[in-house]
Amino acid sequence: MKRLGLIGLALICLLATIGMALPVSAASSYLRGDADGDGVVTIRDATTxxxxxxxxxxxxxxxxxxxxxxxxxxxxxxxxxxRYLAQFENIYHIDETVTIPDPTTPQPTTPQPTRDPYELPVVPKK
Ligand SMILES: [Ca+2]
Ligand SMILES: [Ca+2]
Structure with missing residues (x-):
C-alpha cells in the first residue's frame, strides 16, 4: 500500500512536470453564425x-x-x-471558423514604411 502511494505520488509529479512543459494556448475560436453554439449553422441560430x-x-x-x-x-x-441558408449570399463569411489569437502570444508586426527625413512635405495646390 505504501509502495503504491509512492508510485502514485511519482506519477502525479511526472504529469505535473509534463503539463507545465507543454505550451498552453489561450486562443479560442467560434463558428460565425452559430448563435446557439451547437457547432452547425441552422435556422435555429436565426431563431435564437x-x-x-x-x-x-x-x-x-x-x-x-x-x-x-x-x-x-x-x-x-x-x-x-x-439568406445564407437559402443560398442567396454569404458576404459575412457565415459558417466559417473565427479564431481569436491568444493575447499573450506576440503577434507579428507589420513593418512601417520609413520616411526619408529629408523629404519635403507635400503642399496642397491652391
Ligand atoms: Ca447552431
Ligand atoms: Ca450585427
Missing amino acids: IQRRLVEIPTPSFDERAADVDGDGLNITDATSIQ
Whole structure:
C-alpha cells in the first residue's frame, strides 16, 4: 500500500512536470453564425437571435458568433443567416471558423514604411 502511494505520488509529479512543459494556448475560436453554439449553422441560430432580441430566454447563446456582421446584435444578423441558408449570399463569411489569437502570444508586426527625413512635405495646390 505504501509502495503504491509512492508510485502514485511519482506519477502525479511526472504529469505535473509534463503539463507545465507543454505550451498552453489561450486562443479560442467560434463558428460565425452559430448563435446557439451547437457547432452547425441552422435556422435555429436565426431563431435564437430573434428570441434573444425580444428577450425570450435562450438555453445557450454566443453573441460573438451571432453578430455576423460585427455591428452589434440586431435583426440583420438573423436575416443574414437566413439568406445564407437559402443560398442567396454569404458576404459575412457565415459558417466559417473565427479564431481569436491568444493575447499573450506576440503577434507579428507589420513593418512601417520609413520616411526619408529629408523629404519635403507635400503642399496642397491652391
Ligand atoms: Ca447552431
Ligand atoms: Ca450585427
